[in-house]
Amino acid sequence: MRRGFKAEAERLAEKVRADMGKRPIDPLDALKLARHVGAAVRRGDELTSLEKLQTLEELQPGAFSACTFTVGDRHVIVYSPLASAGRTQSDIAHEVAHIVLAHSMKSVQTIGGVSFFTCDADEEQEANWLAGCLLLPRRLVYLAAKRGLDSAEIAEAYSVSESMASFRLRTTGVMRQLDAARARR
DSSP states (O other): OOTTHHHHHHHHHHHHHHHTTOOTTSOOOHHHHHHHTTEEEEEGGGTSOHHHHHHHHHHSTTSOSEEEEEETTEEEEEEOTTSOHHHHHHHHHHHHHHHHTTOOOOEEEEETTEEEEEOOHHHHHHHHHHHHHHHSOHHHHHHHHHTTOOHHHHHHHHTOOHHHHHHHHHHSSHHHHHHHHHHHO
């Protein structure tokens, strides 16, 4: 990621949340987030059969989690109905991050006879990071960890996947900050 992006993403997430009337410590519903940025959201099985999505999942697990179609200035996020609720939150937030960051699709890939538009690797990393900031801002992660919540408890409390909660605990520096504060006491 480009220098300074992580801090920029935290500030951007704070602004988006504030525009929605959310504090940094409030849970965030990714469907409402998508509507806030003007995106429609659809389940993948509204556009193709559930059987086709299951076949794709069998061919390459995780190949389709979500995608965004843009027609003119309208965005439609399509997500996999096969994912858990927490994972769906992350997937939709990731697609919203692409919209907020004005990423453009770079290439088309075909898996199992199904074509997908893809972004470049740097843009995927940026979208992953911003999605985490939107769902679990650093301040929220800090306060939750300070209260002694682990990744499973954070995931449950904020309706995200445990892997998202664990990712944010590991990568925000919160645990290091809390350990240093405890060592000073």
